[in-house]
Amino acid sequence: MKNYLLLSFLFIFTVPQFIDAQSISETSVDIEIVDQIIEEGIERSQVMEIASWLTDVYGPRLTNSPQMRNANEYTKTALEEMGLENAYLHQWGPFGKGWELNRFAMHANSPHSYFPVTAYPKAWSPGHEGPVEGEVLFLNVESVEELEQYRGELGDKFVMLDLPQESEPSWDPIATRISDERLLELANASEAVREQQENQREPNPEAAQRAELQYEIMKFLWEEKPLAILDYGYRGWYGQIAVGAASIPSAPGTPWGERPRVWDENVSDVVPQISLMREHYGRIFRMLEKDVPVEIELDMQVSFYDDDLYGYNTIAEIPGTDPDLKDEVVMLGAHLDSWHASTGAADNASGSAVMMEAVRILKELGVEPRRTIRIALWDGEEQGLNGSLEYVSDHFASAEGSWNQAEGIEEKEDYDNFSAYYNFDNGTGQIRGVYLQQNEDLRHLFKTWLKPFEEWSANTVTYNNTGSTDHIAFERVGLPGFQFIQDPIEYFTMTHHSNMDYYERLVEQDLQRSAVIIATFVYHTAMLDEKLPRK
């Protein structure tokens, strides 16, 4: 703090004139406010307290689940108590059924031993009415024909389909900060690269064949109705299970938008699906390999909710005060929904808490923004940015096409009143800079706004894109939407969509600093003479 105050005096206040060309006539960093924001956000932070409510009390927050509704109510009330106005729940959808886990226990018995199995059902998987028991069977088929031998045999079995994962010790740290090499690469980027694009592959006939067999196996299992399908999640060791939604048979090649979803109102007869800790999956597999039978007792009870098929985004505002600009809006947001196997701390109570803390700081300081500042805590992000896409569609511009490629954009009344949207959704890690999303005209402005945070190494600006979260809902219709560069910490090694994503995985200092930086971005955006330039 002290060093920072010194830095303030050395600061260049005025953004050079070339920003003019992009319709921003003049701007400055309001160092006095920045200092107050830092003091409030570091000395009197509430971010961990908010995060604890979101995780410990109201987690997990699966889209359209009762806990997500509770979290909607909690956040709406909390924002009102902070002094925000016009708080309401924006309805979107219909989405589909709500789901929650009411009871889960899994026991493995062999002739020699008993052990409690660590496992989580996939979201929207049905359960059973009471405890069920059955042997585990490894369904070992190489062709559709081989399936027939299992006809009539699976009704009282738990079925495993996959070979166990080979393991290796964790030689690399689970938690990391972004390296200087990577930051430099981002700073120097002149072409935008989305990792998804890099990973695109040529069609592979063998993979297509496997997908076809997989589809036939799934259809067969839908007919034969085993007690459950067991797998081991898609990432993790040391008891980590990364768990998403239950799958339903879908013919290979079906376009993404046309595939049936397990949460759809009319989907029924889903086979129960459970992801086990890899070590437990492996143990059972190796017992079966040695002809040691394993019997599972499963007590899995779930509830479905179809009384309200809509989802809700929490919205609230700090109204603008400039008569000419108060109809214009600066938005900040984060998705509030989570997956279900833990309390969704890094993904994304952290983002929700950071954004709530950012507006709390601004309200606490009594700032009078020229434009209206509006916070949105999105629902349905994990199932496809549903909440934010529909909010943008309702308020700013509707469009057809995919997430990345909008077609037929139709502007709404508020399209011209929109300045920018800032998003937070990559875990607990501190902001280390910002993605320009290829809007080079913003480089100097964002660098200027980040200058006070050099000491926190938070000052990298990259031409690059990042995707996969709610700023895309804005960007795809031509509105400035931004997501920050963050330290990964344990995001993709431990917490993301896993049963390990608890409050304990949050790093207090990182969240405090991120909230402070965002509060300054939002404030400065609200105070500019002009809206942010569009691409």
Place this chain on the structure above:
Amino acid sequence: MKNYLLLSFLFIFTVPQFIDAQSISETSVDIEIVDQIIEEGIERSQVMEIASWLTDVYGPRLTNSPQMRNANEYTKTALEEMGLENAYLHQWGPFGKGWELNRFAMHANSPHSYFPVTAYPKAWSPGHEGPVEGEVLFLNVESVEELEQYRGELGDKFVMLDLPQESEPSWDPIATRISDERLLELANASEAVREQQENQREPNPEAAQRAELQYEIMKFLWEEKPLAILDYGYRGWYGQIAVGAASIPSAPGTPWGERPRVWDENVSDVVPQISLMREHYGRIFRMLEKDVPVEIELDMQVSFYDDDLYGYNTIAEIPGTDPDLKDEVVMLGAHLDSWHASTGAADNASGSAVMMEAVRILKELGVEPRRTIRIALWDGEEQGLNGSLEYVSDHFASAEGSWNQAEGIEEKEDYDNFSAYYNFDNGTGQIRGVYLQQNEDLRHLFKTWLKPFEEWSANTVTYNNTGSTDHIAFERVGLPGFQFIQDPIEYFTMTHHSNMDYYERLVEQDLQRSAVIIATFVYHTAMLDEKLPRK
């Protein structure tokens, strides 16, 4: 392998004469046998298969539990099938009651949410006859007087005593190999240092006061009989729970040997004790802090066994063939027992499998050792080296006093027939050298024996001691007993006594190499003209 063959020809075969002074007249490395051992141990290894039986099928192997008996039978039979002779189970004890977990499930319910709790009972904790339900209470007392407010209140409660652990991300790798710096420090050691001694502290009056309060709390809980005491184990994040035995009130200052043990035949009325995943403990604590009540449903059923209070070590031999030396014995061993929350893979199925593989290799090669080679798979190590101490006492020398300081040593008939004991018990990590246990006379011999394994960086010899496992049972009565320097891998960061110690944590190449090295040590020791020199 190929490079190694070249190395063989360059090898100095004869150990210098100064070893003579210690009664070894002459010795050589039998390179032909070493090569055969390497080939059998690397190309046709069985170590992972043995480890899978010990863990997946016969784990966990808590001292005197039914699974430990199964493991005794399995290892005895497996050693016989390898061609070993005189296999039997050496009875020791009486130890105390056997215990096993028959059923465990724990559910947490708050007004807002349900979650299944990941937890393990402490060993020898009683359970309940059927499911029990009760609220969780944080027993927040600073003095004995404050306890009284809880009188009569705890019978239907689950009690937490500890503040939750503060968390930090895992910046250091969980898995490591021993560093060159540490190896050099070991190689250059001229004074023996036991880490336990380094950690000894001055008596602390505050700690004594806390211990006294802790004792009063435990006595109070024994009177008030809550449904269970909840804690979070003594190490770990990411779902890791390190769990030992249940505790019973013991007045501060009671000497170690006089404290009552929870497995003692006459101990009863123990309060159930359960260790939770830290993230779950923390979540419940923070809910209570916010006045959100948490109700636990616990289904915990255990069995106690008092039909046979004795424990058993598995013993088998490759008989010696030299008429003058076959009554002499070279021993190798590892403890077979484990803690109970996972299958005891690194601690210590790895050691047991390595030692079984070492004798399998020797039998497979049809070696004819001059001395008898005897393998021992110990029981009761985790409760105080019980199995090995008593075996040594029965066969070689009895003594009074503590583990480290024997008094009144009485030699038995076979004391003079004993050459050396090699032990393996520090996880899955490869052997990187050997501790001389301050017997400097062995340095050159052991260096010579390790020379073929330079390529595996397994050639560090240290004057230093290591303790805490079964070679101490030999060393304390003056017999040469050795334990190896090993790569730590995940031993003290993840696996040791935890619920994460599964087969997946074993590293195949490390176990193979360790078995090979030990087979050569045992073979060479059996072929020397003389027994190993004693200190």
